[in-house]
Amino acid sequence: MANQGYSRRVVLQAALGGAAGLALGGPRRLLAAAGQGAVAPVTQRLADDLHVVTVPGVGNVLARTGSAGVILVDGASATTSAAVLQAVASLPGGGAVRTLFNTHWHPDQTGSNETLGKAGAQIIAQENTRLWLTTDVKWPWNGQTFMRLPKVAQPNKTFYTAGTLEPGVKYGYLPDCAHTDGDLYVHFEPQNVMAVGDVVSLQGWPTVDYITGGWIGGMVGATQRILAIANEQTRFVASRGPVLSYADVKTQASMYATIYERLSTMLNRGRGPSEAVAAKPTKEFDAQMGNPDEFVRRAFESLWAYLSPDA
Numbered sequence: 658m659a660n661q662g663y664s665r666r667v668v669l670q671a672a673l674g675g676a677a678g679l680a681l682g683g684p685r686r687l688l689a690a691a692g693q694g695a696v697a698p699v700t701q702r703l704a705d706d707l708h709v710v711t712v713p714g715v716g717n718v719l720a721r722t723g724s725a726g727v728i729l730v731d732g733a734s735a736t737t738s739a740a741v742l743q744a745v746a747s748l749p750g751g752g753a754v755r756t757l758f759n760t761h762w763h764p765d766q767t768g769s770n771e772t773l774g775k776a777g778a779q780i781i782a783q784e785n786t787r788l789w790l791t792t793d794v795k796w797p798w799n800g801q802t803f804m805r806l807p808k809v810a811q812p813n814k815t816f817y818t819a820g821t822l823e824p825g826v827k828y829g830y831l832p833d834c835a836h837t838d839g840d841l842y843v844h845f846e847p848q849n850v851m852a853v854g855d856v857v858s859l860q861g862w863p864t865v866d867y868i869t870g871g872w873i874g875g876m877v878g879a880t881q882r883i884l885a886i887a888n889e890q891t892r893f894v895a896s897r898g899p900v901l902s903y904a905d906v907k908t909q910a911s912m913y914a915t916i917y918e919r920l921s922t923m924l925n926r927g928r929g930p931s932e933a934v935a936a937k938p939t940k941e942f943d944a945q946m947g948n949p950d951e952f953v954r955r956a957f958e959s960l961w962a963y964l965s966p967d968a
């Protein structure tokens with residue numbers, strides 16, 4: 658997601674303290690990869706050929722190394738792209754990136770598109786994500802505007818439902834419209850690791866980006882869909898926060914179902930976003946997820962966008 662308020666310290670703690678990280682030997686800081694004034698990416702090994710590269714305060718990148726080149730899921734922000742790509746090149750077996758997936762269009766995920774597109778990499782996205790990257794997007798709730806990407810940075814291979822990059826690397830569309838209307842997952846089957854973008858995260862409330870198709874009902878559907886595609890041994894790499902277990906995603910699915918039900922009830926009673934915020938519909942989750950006010954407001958507005966007959 659494109660967020661400004663998210664604490665770098667929290668993300669770093671998450672990356673360093675995630676249970677999966679400890680179990681797998683913990684992350685390694687690549688101080689050499691830090692540019693002038695930048696925060697160094699942190700890497701975490703999930704398998705010999707699969708690593709998470711985390712840019713504190715920005716997000717996670719998943720890198721599958723191999724003799725034919727690196728497969729990258731997301732590319733962090735434009736300002737941290739160089740440090741990320743340097744960290745990826747420094748991984749065991751690391752090298753040039755041949756394929757980049759965009760889990761969705763947000764700038765914290767698509768910041769390496771231009772560099773890698775110019776280098777001739779394949780950039781794969783769901784077709785809706787490509788379309789958002791060809792147009793300027795403005796968020797009405799804070800006035801933030803995102804400019805379209807130049808042609809060379811736009812996804813050059815799109816799909817509608819699902820695909821197989823190579824045996825053991827499957828990807829697919831999450832059509833529920835959870836975070837945006839172009840969310841995809843990538844499943845690395847031999848390692849049983851699934852990249853799921855901003856559809857789930859147990860560290861910080863997500864932006865419900867209803868301007869580009871996301872909504873709270875879709876977050877319920879997509880988390881349930883992810884569980885159905887995965888199995889109980891799957892590990893999940895979200896755009897932010899620590900590596901998640903199946904149980905973590907299950908918790909997330911039931912949390913969003915609870916919130917969706919509460920907000921729908923308020924909508925049906927004619928309440929508005931400010932009343933929804935005041936009712937604290939996320940109260941039992943706030944200790945884990947942080948201040949919910951912006952999330953609740955966007956989630957409520959997303960119900961208007963989806964459920965109002967004249968929206």
Ligand SMILES: [Zn+2]
Nearest residue numbers: 658659763855
């Ligand atoms: Zn996002």
